[in-house]
Structures are given as C-alpha cells and as structure tokens.
Amino acid sequence: MECALKSGISKQFKADDFPELQTVRDSYTHNLPKLLVIAGLKQQLHNDGQTHSQLLSNWAIVTRWSEAARYQHHITQATAQALYEAVTENQTGVLSWLKNFM
Numbered sequence: 114m115e116c117a118l119k120s121g122i123s124k125q126f127k128a129d130d131f132p133e134l135q136t137v138r139d140s141y142t143h144n145l146p147k148l149l150v151i152a153g154l155k156q157q158l159h160n161d162g163q164t165h166s167q168l169l170s171n172w173a174i175v176t177r178w179s180e181a182a183r184y185q186h187h188i189t190q191a192t193a194q195a196l197y198e199a200v201t202e203n204q205t206g207v208l209s210w211l212k213n214f215m
Contacts (some may be wrong), residue, residue: 114175114200116213120147125153129132154214161210168210171199175207177203 122140126132139151149155162169174195182188200208 114145114178114207115143117208117215118145118152121141121152121154121211121214122148122152145176145178150180152214154211157214158210166204166205167202167205171202171205171207174199 119140124138125136136151139147142148144147148154149158158168158172162172178196198206200206
C-alpha cells in the first residue's frame with residue numbers, strides 16, 4: 114500500500130522540475146493516511162466511499178497496519194486474511210482503487 118501511494122505521489126513530479134522539498138520530506142513516512150493526503154487522494158477516497166462504503170471499511174483495516182507490524186509474529190490468520198482482502202478485493206479493495214490513480 115505504501116509503495117502504491119508513493120507511486121501516486123511520484124506522478125506529481127515533472128521530469129524537468131524539482132519537486133517541492135517539503136513534499137519530498139513528508140513522503141518519507143510509512144503513515145498511510147499522511148501519504149494519502151500527500152498523493153492528493155483524501156477527498157477522492159471520501160467521495161468514492163460515499164458510493165462504495167466497503168472501500169472506507171477496507172481503508173480502515175489497511176490503516177491499522179504499521180511498519181512495526183512486519184516484526185510481529187503473533188498476528189492471527191483472521192487478521193492477516195482481513196488485511197489481505199481489504200487490499201486485494203476486486204471492487205472495493207484499496208489497492209484496486211489506488212490503481213485508478215497510478
């Protein structure tokens with residue numbers, strides 16, 4: 114998810130321009146809600162979530178992830194499955210939605 118959001122952010126940068134320094138600095142984060150804002154997609158998520166409420170539910174699941182979770186070995190299979198489905202679901206998965214802006 115982080116890479117997909119950062120891909121969307123990088124599309125904002127023009128080949129012959131220097132990106133705004135603060136945007137670059139702010140992009141050095143694992144915080145998905147912050148990356149969503151930097152990518153300029155927060156309002157779009159809200160708008161699309163009005164039509165597809167499951168998208169917002171999936172976003173809520175995805176944002177519970179943190180980079181520290183990579184090192185946690187006590188995650189349950191149900192939690193892992195919920196995260197996987199929130200990311201990959203065809204119609205309202207967060208990655209499926211993000212692909213529209215990459």
